[in-house]
Amino acid sequence: MCGIVGYVGKRNAIPIILEGLKRLEYRGYDSAGIAFIDKEKKLKIHKRAGKIVSLERMLPPPSELDGNIGIAHTRWATHGKPTTINAHPHTSCNNKFAVVHNGIIENFKNLRNKLIEEGHTFESDTDTEILAHLFEHFAKENDDFTLIAQEALKLVEGTFGIAVICSDFPDQMIAARKGSPLILGIGKDEFFITSDVNAIVIHTKRVIYLQDGEVVSIDKNKFEITTLDNEIVDAVISEIDWDVSAIEKGNFKHFMLKEIFEQPTSVKNAFRGRLVESRSTVRLGGLLSNGEDLRDIKSIQIIACGTSWHSALIGKHIIEKLARIPVEVEYASEYRYRNPIIPDGTNVFVISQSGETADTLAALREAQSKGAKVSGITNVIGSTIARESDNGIYIHAGAEIGVASTKAFTSQVTVLSLLAVFLGRMKYLSAEFCAQFIKELWKIPQKIQKVLDNNDHIKKVAETIVDSTNALYLGRGANYPVALEGALKLKEISYIHAEGYPAAEMKHGPIALIDENMPVITIALKDAIYEKIISNMQEVKARSGRILTIATEGDTSIESLSESVIYIPKTMDILQPLLSVIPLQLLAYHVADLRGLDVDQPRNLAKSVTVE
Numbered sequence: 384m385c386g387i388v389g390y391v392g393k394r395n396a397i398p399i400i401l402e403g404l405k406r407l408e409y410r411g412y413d414s415a416g417i418a419f420i421d422k423e424k425k426l427k428i429h430k431r432a433g434k435i436v437s438l439e440r441m442l443p444p445p446s447e448l449d450g451n452i453g454i455a456h457t458r459w460a461t462h463g464k465p466t467t468i469n470a471h472p473h474t475s476c477n478n479k480f481a482v483v484h485n486g487i488i489e490n491f492k493n494l495r496n497k498l499i500e501e502g503h504t505f506e507s508d509t510d511t512e513i514l515a516h517l518f519e520h521f522a523k524e525n526d527d528f529t530l531i532a533q534e535a536l537k538l539v540e541g542t543f544g545i546a547v548i549c550s551d552f553p554d555q556m557i558a559a560r561k562g563s564p565l566i567l568g569i570g571k572d573e574f575f576i577t578s579d580v581n582a583i584v585i586h587t588k589r590v591i592y593l594q595d596g597e598v599v600s601i602d603k604n605k606f607e608i609t610t611l612d613n614e615i616v617d618a619v620i621s622e623i624d625w626d627v628s629a630i631e632k633g634n635f636k637h638f639m640l641k642e643i644f645e646q647p648t649s650v651k652n653a654f655r656g657r658l659v660e661s662r663s664t665v666r667l668g669g670l671l672s673n674g675e676d677l678r679d680i681k682s683i684q685i686i687a688c689g690t691s692w693h694s695a696l697i698g699k700h701i702i703e704k705l706a707r708i709p710v711e712v713e714y715a716s717e718y719r720y721r722n723p724i725i726p727d728g729t730n731v732f733v734i735s736q737s738g739e740t741a742d743t744l745a746a747l748r749e750a751q752s753k754g755a756k757v758s759g760i761t762n763v764i765g766s767t768i769a770r771e772s773d774n775g776i777y778i779h780a781g782a783e784i785g786v787a788s789t790k791a792f793t794s795q796v797t798v799l800s801l802l803a804v805f806l807g808r809m810k811y812l813s814a815e816f817c818a819q820f821i822k823e824l825w826k827i828p829q830k831i832q833k834v835l836d837n838n839d840h841i842k843k844v845a846e847t848i849v850d851s852t853n854a855l856y857l858g859r860g861a862n863y864p865v866a867l868e869g870a871l872k873l874k875e876i877s878y879i880h881a882e883g884y885p886a887a888e889m890k891h892g893p894i895a896l897i898d899e900n901m902p903v904i905t906i907a908l909k910d911a912i913y914e915k916i917i918s919n920m921q922e923v924k925a926r927s928g929r930i931l932t933i934a935t936e937g938d939t940s941i942e943s944l945s946e947s948v949i950y951i952p953k954t955m956d957i958l959q960p961l962l963s964v965i966p967l968q969l970l971a972y973h974v975a976d977l978r979g980l981d982v983d984q985p986r987n988l989a990k991s992v993t994v995e
């Protein structure tokens with residue numbers, strides 16, 4: 384989704400902001416643009432529909448690209464088509480102010496009509512353009528850039544993360560946020576503004592996460608943060624604690640493949656330091672603020688979107704099994720608009736890799752406004768959901784760049800299994816069971832590695848379905864959400880229509896689709912319901928369906944039912960999803976790659992969906 388990068392300092396801003404934009408390509412976008420103040424103190428703007436390379440191709444020669452202050456943007460269209468005119472930055476009538484904006488201005492029609500009455504003319508269909516005109520309007524009454532920004536932004540309803548430059552204030556940049564993330568990076572005699580730390584981490588690891596309603600004024604020597612009412616804010620500087628290599632592809636062809644292969648480590652990072660062997664339990668420090676309350680919780684609601692919603696479904700399965708607490712799982716987008724009932728004694732969990740998904744954030748606020756305690760399960764440290772939750776658990780998966788979420792999913796599931804044991808151990812679970820769980824969890828990273836070592840075989844299986852137009856994924860129990868996740872991965876990056884189903888539901892509809900062209904990817908592991916799923920496979924086979932099976936190592940008898948089999952190691956039932964999802968991730972990856980598609984930036988998708 385939309386990305387912002389800005390630079391103020393002694394260096395030439397243009398290569399820095401263009402480089403930063405490229406680091407944000409993974410978020411998904413359909414146009415890009417830059418603005419800077421040149422050496423003659425003139426505002427220069429270049430923008431273009433399409434990819435950043437198209438923008439670069441139309442830029443003037445490097446000698447004309449020189450300035451110490453600049454802003455840049457990648458746009459994911461909401462208001463208005465993805466055209467060059469609608470691309471950011473947008474300018475005022477007098478061509479002095481240039482604005483880049485993430486978020487949505489809800490009262491933009493109203494503001495636009497008023498500005499038109501005043502004589503302003505608009506070029507684009509975007510909500511953003513009104514900001515540039517509003518700044519111009521308030522500049523008539525004020526000669527202080529910060530005060531102009533505060534007055535303009537007080538009129539704006541909706542969400543924004545913005546960066547603004549103006550040729551009348553050639554050494555100053557203004558940035559502000561309300562509901563859309565914005566980060567100030569602090570370098571030596573230079574500052575950065577971004578909506579995503581990935582864009583600036585190669586330059587600095589010292590950052591300030593701006594809060595809603597804050598405005599920052601920056602020049603090359605200093606910055607000052609104020610509220611919209613011009614009160615000075617004493618902000619806290621944080622250190623980014625991960626390495627730049629996290630946002631490099633290394634030897635991998637795609638970020639998605641790199642992230643799939645990182646899972647032995649990322650899963651270990653999700654549980655390391657949280658297992659208390661001596662007491663056969665787990666420790667979740669981030670939840671301790673209401674550890675006692677958690678002992679008394681009567682029900683749980685988990686709210687999420689996309690892949691995080693699939694991990695929530697697995698969480699439901701494991702928590703109900705181990706802690707005997709009823710769990711409801713909700714799509715955030717539905718939850719926020721249906722006046723949810725939150726019974727006394729309910730703890731709400733929100734799960735979000737990015738910590739910025741607009742629907743999940745709104746659902747969190749809705750739950751809090753009804754008096755519920757909300758715990759956030761997030762990856763991005765300092766993200767809005769992490770900050771607004773009452774307490775929470777970080778999954779520590781490291782930066783996830785591929786739009787199709789992979790390692791965040793397994794880290795979420797790992798953390799949810801820890802949560803289930805944590806809650807279960809307060810009441811029902813024996814020390815013996817937990818000791819066994821801890822022992823098994825320690826073995827998971829090497830078992831994931833074993834599945835990854837089978838990558839060549841999985842690629843061969845992918846070759847057999849590369850021309851399919853549909854696919855069905857079946858699983859039961861905790862592997863039903865894994866089937867959903869496998870189908871989602873295939874849809875997202877290969878554009879093959881795929882559906883996930885609980886295997887026994889197949890006979891209530893999807894069975895009508897089965898013929899010799901339909902690949903049915905079935906998770907059939909040696910667990911309590913193995914025999915049941917074998918019956919479902921027989922039903923597919925009887926109708927000439929092509930069965931591709933994910934099976935437990937050693938289960939050779941399943942080969943007679945299957946066109947191909949991918950084996951995974953045996954583990955405890957509740958930990959199986961951590962292994963069964965890996966071949967499905969690889970399968971989707973290889974199908975998309977064999978089809979020659981852009982795996983890391985699939986069409987129309989965004990990594991972090993910060994609008995409704």
Ligand code: G6P
Nearest residue numbers: 689690691735736737740788989
């Ligand atoms: C987008 C991404 C998905 C992700 C979903 C929820 O749709 O493309 O990969 O699962 O948002 O994101 P979150 O950051 O809240 O987990």
